[in-house]
Amino acid sequence: FELNNQLQGSSNNISLRSQLEQIDFSRGNPVEKTLRAWPELLSLQRGTIDNLLTLEYRPDRPLQLNFVSNSKDINGVYNSSELSAVNLEFDARINGEDLRAAIGRLSIHAINPGIPLNAISINGANYRASTSQPLSGTLEWQSIYAQLLNGHIYSGAHSIQLDRDNQVLVEVDSLELEELMRVYPTDGLEGNGAISGRIPLTVNLDGISIDQGRLAANQPGQLSFRSPQLNQMARSNPGLQILNQALEDFHFKVLTTDLSFEKNGKLTLAMRLVIEGIPIVLRP
Numbered sequence: 001f002e003l004n005n006q007l008q009g010s011s012n013n014i015s016l017r018s019q020l021e022q023i024d025f026s027r028g029n030p031v032e033k034t035l036r037a038w039p040e041l042l043s044l045q046r047g048t049i050d051n052l053l054t055l056e057y058r059p060d061r062p063l064q065l066n067f068v069s070n071s072k073d074i075n076g077v078y079n080s081s082e083l084s085a086v087n088l089e090f091d092a093r094i095n096g097e098d099l100r101a102a103i104g105r106l107s108i109h110a111i112n113p114g115i116p117l118n119a120i121s122i123n124g125a126n127y128r129a130s131t132s133q134p135l136s137g138t139l140e141w142q143s144i145y146a147q148l149l150n151g152h153i154y155s156g157a158h159s160i161q162l163d164r165d166n167q168v169l170v171e172v173d174s175l176e177l178e179e180l181m182r183v184y185p186t187d188g189l190e191g192n193g194a195i196s197g198r199i200p201l202t203v204n205l206d207g208i209s210i211d212q213g214r215l216a217a218n219q220p221g222q223l224s225f226r227s228p229q230l231n232q233m234a235r236s237n238p239g240l241q242i243l244n245q246a247l248e249d250f251h252f253k254v255l256t257t258d259l260s261f262e263k264n265g266k267l268t269l270a271m272r273l274v275i276e277g278i279p280i281v282l283r284p
Contacts (some may be wrong), residue, residue: 001030013058020051025074039078047074047086062096085109099134101127114265115183118147124157135205136163149183151175151194160203168201172215177255184267188228193221195257210261217255224249 002021009015023030025044032038049071056064067090074086089104108120122144129137140159145152151174160166174194181189197215201208225247234241254274261267 001034014056016053016055018053018055020053023049025049025076041079042076043078044074044076046076048072049074063094065094067092079113081111081113083108083111094131097130097132099127099129099131099137114267115148120144120146133163136161138162148172149175149179151196153199162205164204166203168203170199170201172197172199174218175215177217177221184269188226189223190225191221191223193252193255194218195255197257199259207263208261209263210259213259213261215257215259217252220251220253221255222249222251223247223255 004019004021006017007015025048026046029044032042032044049069051070052068054066069088069090071086071088071090074083074088076083085108087105087107089106090101091104092099092101094100103122103125106120106122106125108117110116110118111120122141124142125140127137127139129135138159138161140157141155142157144155151172154171154173155168156171158166158168160168173196175196177191177193177195180195181191195215195217197213199210199213199215201210227244227247230240230244230247234244252274254272256272258270258272259268
């Protein structure tokens with residue numbers, strides 16, 4: 001690190017202004033080499049960051065500390081998830097036991113934790129906690145937006161406690177079925193159409209999970225399912241033969257998808273569709 005420090009003080013007042021020289025991660029990561037607490041799963045290759053720390057102490061007042069950070073076009077990898085063009089304006093303040101942090105701007109061009117997310121933006125995010133329990137505070141935001149599977153997802157204003165389970169509702173609009181099956185393929189299954197719905201998230205310090213999410217097709221679409229096992233059974237069963245022929249190329253009237261996501265990264269999808277009033281269920 002290279003710090004430019006200005007220190008002024010007397011017996012009644014001490015003030016410090018510490019400016020960290022800009023870090024260019026394309027030339028290396030001095031933060032990772034210096035701090036023992038650096039996350040070992042995080043690797044940064046490009047982008048810059050500027051930091052400013054100011055501190056003021058008076059015997060008759062609580063310690064006041066302000067930290068401002070500005071990150072531009074950060075690129076890297078976190079736990080095998082690619083990060084692209086992360087921009088962050090961050091302001092944290094400590095006044096005695098009171099800890100507050102605000103995100104003036106957070107945008108991410110792309111992140112891929114197994115399913116690609118693009119054009120991510122978080123607005124109006126704030127965090128409040130005590131310095132004695134910094135991870136047990138309240139996080140709130142005005143909106144979260146991201147593009148997903150050629151559609152988008154959105155979460156409106158929420159407030160959550162990090163030290164407990166929190167329910168966050170995510171609105172899903174016009175995800176493309178064809179793109180979903182490309183990212184999470186099922187042998188023999190293809191289709192097109194757009195799906196929307198709502199996904200309830202459970203959020204805490206351990207991560208994010210989904211239970212009983214539900215998506216549905218915006219309008220009728222087309223699916224194709226080709227199965228060697230079904231072909232084999234259909235040879236001796238006229239009823240299955242008709243069904244098999246229909247499944248190879250048909251237009252559905254109703255399509256719903258139940259989904260769950262575990263904290264270990266396992267995603268489970270279960271699809272239900274209706275053709276001319278005949279329900280069919282497909283599970284992984």
